[in-house]
Amino acid sequence: MAKAKNSEKAIKPNIFMRIGLFIKQIIDELRKVVTPTSKELFFWSLAVFIFVLLLMALVTGMDYGLGKLTLWIFG
Known part of the structure; x- marks a missing residue:
């Protein structure tokens, strides 16, 4: 009982459909952004x-302190 390969193989959307989906998802995420008040x-x-x-x-402070420590140790 052999199945047809077409029914098992997933259809991959072309590059333009993927770009369109990406832009749609960007717009959907931008709608969720809340602008802070001036305060x-x-x-x-x-x-x-x-x-x-x-x-x-x-x-x-660390730079100054470690510099002084290094000068004190190595003179």
Whole structure:
């Protein structure tokens, strides 16, 4: 009992159908995006700015401290 190969083989969509599906999925995802209010945007920007300043201070302190330690060890 041999089955026909056509019924077992899945039809692969051509390149244009795949590109169209991809663009449709992008548009569907973009519809889900929520735009923040100006107040939310300000506070999130402020939080990021403070976080970056703290990281800069941490890296600067480590650089200075490790530099002094290296000079103290190797003179």
